[in-house]
Amino acid sequence: MEPSELAAKDPAFMSAVERNLIAGAVMCASDESGDARIFAKKLAAELENRGVEIHTDCKVTDFVSQRGCVKGVSTEKGGFSADRVVLSSGVASRALARKIGMTIPVLPVKGYSVTVPIIDENRVPIASCTDLKHRLVISRLGMRLRVAGFAEIGSDEVCDTSRAAAARDRLEELFPNAADYQSFENWTGFRPMTPDGAPIIGEAETLKNVWFNTGHGTLGWTLSHGTAQLLTDMIAGRETALDVKPYKIKRSYVSDRLG
Numbered sequence: 001m002e003p004s005e006l007a008a009k010d011p012a013f014m015s016a017v018e019r020n021l022i023a024g025a026v027m028c029a030s031d032e033s034g035d036a037r038i039f040a041k042k043l044a045a046e047l048e049n050r051g052v053e054i055h056t057d058c059k060v061t062d063f064v065s066q067r068g069c070v071k072g073v074s075t076e077k078g079g080f081s082a083d084r085v086v087l088s089s090g091v092a093s094r095a096l097a098r099k100i101g102m103t104i105p106v107l108p109v110k111g112y113s114v115t116v117p118i119i120d121e122n123r124v125p126i127a128s129c130t131d132l133k134h135r136l137v138i139s140r141l142g143m144r145l146r147v148a149g150f151a152e153i154g155s156d157e158v159c160d161t162s163r164a165a166a167a168r169d170r171l172e173e174l175f176p177n178a179a180d181y182q183s184f185e186n187w188t189g190f191r192p193m194t195p196d197g198a199p200i201i202g203e204a205e206t207l208k209n210v211w212f213n214t215g216h217g218t219l220g221w222t223l224s225h226g227t228a229q230l231l232t233d234m235i236a237g238r239e240t241a242l243d244v245k246p247y248k249i250k251r252s253y254v255s256d257r258l259g
Contacts, residue, residue: 001026003024003025006024010126021174031127035142055075055077055080057077060075063210068207073085085211087204087212088212088214091107091155093212100210104212104249109190109217110152113148113187114148114185115144116146116181118143118178120177124178125140136170145171151191164186191217191218199217200214201234205250230244
């Protein structure tokens with residue numbers, strides 16, 4: 001849509017449109033956004049209501065096996081027996097995979113987010129939006145406004161305040177007076193990226209009944225339901241809704257289009 005159409009659809013963009021900051025827009029009517037933390041807490045509560053035991057702050061240090069089959073895991077708080085183990089540990093998956101003699105192509109890519117408190121809801125966009133020029137995603141979380149983006153290869157946990165400030169400045173440029181931009185919260189986290197961007201789903205070749213569900217990159221929550229269903233069907237030996245070949249541990253990580 002044209003900038004004027006965007007401003008008519010969502011008045012929060014009016015200021016940016018008037019200053020010629022927007023060339024045009026594409027609206028995805030089915031897009032949604034949410035608070036992953038709230039979702040995770042409610043999911044955990046529902047699982048506990050159904051009898052599931054959840055152990056937090058319980059780092060896995062190794063796998064326990066017998067005759068080529070997993071029998072459980074060792075943790076900093078003791079051992080746990082298991083018939084099957086799902087390895088879904090984000091950027092830590094690579095180190096855990098080495099424990100069973102496997103190397104998986106999952107590397108950390110650092111991203112940034114800046115969150116500010118909303119002071120004028122009428123100046124906040126009604127839906128999540130993506131700034132393609134600056135590669136930033138903007139989303140409302142209750143009475144907070146968040147901008148996230150950037151990609152730094154490596155595992156350096158230091159927050160580059162200049163990068164965070166650049167994201168915050170762009171947010172303020174697009175939506176002036178929408179939030180208190182001086183009361184900001186910077187955050188960095190690591191995306192578990194694979195070379196082709198697709199997650200790794202499947203059984204380990206070196207230890208039976210260890211399953212991978214990792215490498216979701218920037219789309220962890222987005223893909224979580226689908227990959228969980230796919231993995232469940234694989235473990236149960238059922239027919240899967242999708243072809244699992246693109247998600248195999250051993251696959252070609254170079255697109256045919258690139259040669």
